[in-house]
Amino acid sequence: MEEAPAAEEVMSDADEMTKMAAMPGADAGELWNFITETSPYKEWSYWPDYEGYQPGNSPHGAILRVFVDEHGMANIADDMKSSMDNGVVIVKENFMPDTTLAALTVMYKVEGFNPEVGDWFWAKYSPDGTVAASGTPAGCIGCHGGVAANDYLFTGDVGADGAGDMEEEHEHDDDEKQED
Numbered sequence: 001m002e003e004a005p006a007a008e009e010v011m012s013d014a015d016e017m018t019k020m021a022a023m024p025g026a027d028a029g030e031l032w033n034f035i036t037e038t039s040p041y042k043e044w045s046y047w048p049d050y051e052g053y054q055p056g057n058s059p060h061g062a063i064l065r066v067f068v069d070e071h072g073m074a075n076i077a078d079d080m081k082s083s084m085d086n087g088v089v090i091v092k093e094n095f096m097p098d099t100t101l102a103a104l105t106v107m108y109k110v111e112g113f114n115p116e117v118g119d120w121f122w123a124k125y126s127p128d129g130t131v132a133a134s135g136t137p138a139g140c141i142g143c144h145g146g147v148a149a150n151d152y153l154f155t156g157d158v159g160a161d162g163a164g165d166m167e168e169e170h171e172h173d174d175d176e177k178q179e180d
Contacts, residue, residue: 023087026110026121028134034089035106036129041067041091047155048076053099059139061094061102066155083118083151086111090153101127105140107152117141118152 022038024030035041046052047066056064068076072088075081086109094103106123113119114136122140124133133140144152 024108026108026113026135028123028125028131031089031106031108031121031123031134032125032129032131035091035104039069039089041069041089044069044091045073047090048073050155053095056094060092060105062097063095063099065093065095067091067093084109084153086119090155103127103132117145118148120144120152 022034024034044067047068050066052065054064054066056062067090069089072084072090075084075088088109090107092105093101094105096102104125104127106125108121108123109119110121111119113121117136121135122133122137123131123135124137124140125131144154147154
């Protein structure tokens, strides 16, 4: 007989409603506050099989750390999932070769935000929270569009415990700022 998951491992409907009520809109400032104050991303889990510092590629930096919120982790573990649910947040710390934090890049799934690209809201921040790009930056969409079948995610397969080889990311210019 299969053992039931511990109570703290199951996100109840009430927990889900509370979480969604606390989620920011498609706004870079609100999202920054959410990932640094409301639900600090450094308290989240690393993406499965990408614990700690990982080698990176342009434009994200020589070294990366990838964090995913609890809801995203549940989506990754669900073998029946082919895409992330609304409200999932993924934070990538982008480091220089000397491990100085250069930027944070964030993908946040917002229902109805941009259905053409999986409803993902992208944001790039300097370490102090200054917004470098947000919304639907052409560079983010252009690169991540190559993995649309995996819900625009390079790091690992959705619904397969998130494990897999990190795909080489294509070089692109995402310095343009686009806010919605």
